[in-house]
Amino acid sequence: LEGSPYVVLDTCIIPVEQTLTLEPGVVVQFPDDANGQFCFMVHGNLNAIGTEEDSIYFLSGATAFSGFTSDWWTNTGSIFMEYCVVDSARDAFHFPIDADSLEIHRSRIVAVFRFADANNMFTFLTNNEFHTATPEQTAGIQLVDCQPGEFYHNSGPIRLRVSGAWWNLHDNNIDFINMTHCGGEITNNNGFVDGVHCDILWSNDLLIENNNLSTLFLDEVANVIIRSNLIDGGGIGVWLSDNVLIQYNEVYAFNNALDFFSNTENVLVQNNIITSTNRSAFMGSHNDPPVT
DSSP: OTTOSEEOOSOEEEOTTOEEEEOTTOEEEEOGGGTTOEEEEESSEEEEEOOSSSOEEEEESTTOEEEEEOOSSSOEEEEEEESEEEEEEEEEEEEEEEEEEEEEESOEEEEEEEEEEEESSEEEEESOEEEESSTTOOEEEEEESOOSEEEESOBSSEEEEEESSEEEEESOEESEEEEESOEEEEESOEESSSOEEEEEESOEEEEEESOEEEEEEEESOEEEEEESOEEEEEEEEEESOEEEEEESOEEEESSOSEEEESSOEEEEEESOEEEESSSOSEEOOSSOOOBO
């Protein structure tokens, strides 16, 4: 804490197998004239653990801070942040190649373009507030081919894309969910503005329960339970899928509340409230599923 605030005059590099630890109350300031060229290059480990009463701050004017990142030829170590404020970064967390872990808890992140973009790492993001530098703009969190992760109690105008692992997405207030080649649970999520738009592609073994959604679209999925959701707007679409249970949902759609296409099989639609304001409430295709 002694010497804070620290004014950054160049890129900060944490070397491989080295650890930088920031204490509660530390302020790291990026000057307004840096023009987005300075970043934290994390090849080792960054531990920034504040307290509820005494957060750690990474502050910049405009886009002076380009974010926490690594280069294309050196693996990233780990980042652990709790009770931190990043305000603001151009791309808050951007890791183009393999990394160990990214954990962010109870923090406030303000970004211009992307909140997070990471590959092949354990990722745990919980109890965070995400904001964009421009009002009414959304920003992405993209976690590609990652290890199993947790994403819960987060809030903000987020487009979340995850792939390649078992994910638990719980109790978030976000705008968009895209899951590819995943398994896991999507439960108790609400839209940041309206309902969550949710796309699930090429995935197996999913529980989708107690969410407030605007649209739910499934393509080439298997062993999926869709239960006790409110889906208001675009309805449910299922393509090329097998073994899907749709049960105890309330579905209110502008067009087709339920669409089944392209050899979808073994779908049970049971005990739902289904309403369409324009076209038929239910539309089957080549393989009409049983409705009870």
